[in-house]
Amino acid sequence: MFQELRNMRYRLTLYYTLVLVLFTSLFTSFVFYNIFYANGFILDRELKATSAQVSNLSILPELSNRPPDSGKKNLSNNGEIIDSLFKIILRDENMNITQASIQYKALLQNSQDLARQSWLNQQERWDTINLGETEYRIFSTPFHSNGDNGVVQTCCNLTMIHKFISNFNYLLLAISVIAIVLAALIGWCLAGRAMMPVKFAWQRQKEFIADVSHELRTPLTVIQSNLDVVIADHYGSIKDNITWLQNAYNETENMGKLINDLLLLARIDAHEIQLDFNEFDLSSMITELAFQFSPLFQGKNLKFSSNIESEVKMYGDAMRIKQLVNIFLENAYKYTPDGGFIHLKVSKLQNGIEILVRDSGIGIEETETENIFRRFYRVDRARSRKQGGTGLGLSIAAWIVEVHKGYIRVDSKPEEGSTFKVFFQNNEATQ
């Protein structure tokens, strides 16, 4: 099972990571596409804007035959900076260069044909040309200004831009890889946390099965050993062996009770219990129950008193509430030594109903009061078994209180006694 849980954890981590990989890929592709697209778009616009600026100028002395990267700023006559990223070529009607901010021959030659096309068609155009390892983007447009006609070309070396994009790409890739590794680690931790309840439930199930087998084995062993004695006594009568037979019979009763409780808990866990919620007369139901318990208490010489307020109506499952009080009264009976007292009280309070069972029994240590509601938990296992206890009564009681949206309080002191108090707040029938 541990291996299965571990595999499940691996699988969950893988799913988390795959989802993130998918998400990161989509995100990086989106970012990359947008940057690439935006770059091209902005570049083309800038090329056009620069050429528009240039073709509006009558004299461009700064452009004239100045070698590129001279360190000087290219200033237009209205003082604006022409970014040196963009190179400018001015051509006359015969496509001869009149002015240029670049002296790269190959570029000047290769751009001539493009300029001609633009002049012939009287149309602007964008081209990308490869010169060796360098790529250039060129914008060519015809101009007619102050009697001068020709073509203005603005071009840009794409190497830097490509480098920027590829660096950005590497950065995105590195961030994605780190994010995926981190996600896998976080996913592993999260999967571990998500599986805690499964692990816990599985552990509880394992303990439960171990407890059930133990609880069933004990009475079986007792039955078997008592019947062994009877079988070995070949000539004895039933009367001679009545003690052993009685022991065996008592154990079958205990087993029957245990199996009933177990079946009920199994049905509770499977949410198979149909509750029958109705308004019912709690007072008369508890009075009747108290009446049924009286002879039992008397048999053990226990002083029993009750204070059941009349006409207390409750909204709930009457049979389950009866079972609840039954569990408390049975426990009070089991854990109160002869001569002690048991008190039962039902009262209608301003904001709900309270049921109280007090005894002067063996009591419970404060540290144990939480544990006693756990399945099979018994403060003194041998004592509980001797009394016919299954260790399941209070866990069933806790469930009944829970489905009625109430809560239980236990006040107990060893050797002094215990009080089990149940409170059903704002129970519908009380309003």
Ligand code: ADP
């Ligand atoms: P059991 O069948 O053993 O009584 P329960 O679930 O009803 O199982 O109770 C769990 C344990 O709580 C008991 O074994 C006992 O140790 C303790 N307990 C319950 N009620 C009382 C009580 N009235 N006085 C003392 N101990 C009690």
